[in-house]
Structure formats: structure tokens, C-alpha cells
């Protein structure tokens with residue numbers, strides 16, 4: 001299924017002024033539901049983390065109609081995430097918490113369509129990041 005670019009952009013622009021709330025809800029949900037994954041953020045500057053994650057979302061939403069361009073950057077990010085201790089099985093937890101945060105901040109305008117479109121967007125992000133990590137592991141295994 002292709003992403004409904006306009007729908008996702010419209011929602012993202014509507015909640016952009018509340019991006020801090022999205023990030024706070026996202027990490028609060030992650031810490032509550034997935035304390036094991038949250039442990040990996042120990043010692044990380046969370047203000048900075050909020051900003052960097054928000055920037056990735058802006059970047060992805062801007063490039064929704066050119067995900068092949070965004071995928072190189074996301075692969076690089078995934079490669080760096082090996083050093084942060086991120087494993088492929090952590091990605092669904094992050095996605096669940098992100099969708100929960102988007103839904104919470106969107107409020108009554110949230111619906112099944114937005115849920116499935118954002119799930120699609122996150123699936124593309126995580127697939128690229130995991131691919132980047134895998135490529136890096138393969139390269140280091142063969143060199």
C-alpha cells in the first residue's frame with residue numbers, strides 16, 4: 001500500500017506546534033511499556049534526543065514522495081544505531097510508542113486511516129534503518 005502523502009502531511013502539520021508534547025508522550029510511553037529499550041537511553045541528553053527525533057520526522061514527512069532519497073540517510077542512521085545498542089526487535093516497540101504519541105496529541109481527529117498510514121511510514125523508516133545496520137554488519141563480517 002502506498003502512503004497517502006497528503007493525509008500524513010496534513011496531520012503532521014496540524015500537530016507540529018505540539019511536537020514537544022509528541023516527544024514527551026513518546027518517551028514516557030516507551031519508558032512505561034518497554035523499560036528494557038528505555039535503558040538504552042541511559043545517560044542520553046533527552047532534550048537533544050527530542051529535537052533530533054523530531055527533526056527526523058520532519059525530514060521523513062518532507063520526503064514522503066521520495067522515500068528512495070530519504071532511505072540513504074535512514075540507512076546511515078540505522079548503521080549508527082548499532083553503537084547505541086538498538087536491535088531489530090526494538091524497532092516495533094518504538095513504532096508502537098510513536099503511533100501512540102501521535103494519536104494522543106492528534107486527539108479526536110485521529111482515526112484508523114491515520115493509524116494505518118503512520119504505521120506504513122514508520123515501517124519504511126525502520127526497514128531502512130535495519131537494512132543500514134545489516135549492511136554494515138555484513139561489510140564488517142566480510143572485511
Ligand code: HEM
Pocket residue numbers: 037040041044045049052053056077080081084085086087090091094125126129
Ligand atoms: C529501535 C530502537 C532505538 C533505540 C534503542 C535508539 C536509541 C538511541 C540512542 C541510545 C541514541 C544515542 C544518543 C546519544 O548517545 O546521544 C540515539 C540517537 C538517535 N536516534 Fe535512536 N534509537 C532507536 C530507534 C530510532 C528511530 C526509529 C529513530 C527515528 C525515527 C531514531 C532516531 C535517532 C536520532 C536522529 C538520533 C541522533 C543521533 C544519530 O542520528 O545517530 N532512533 N538513538
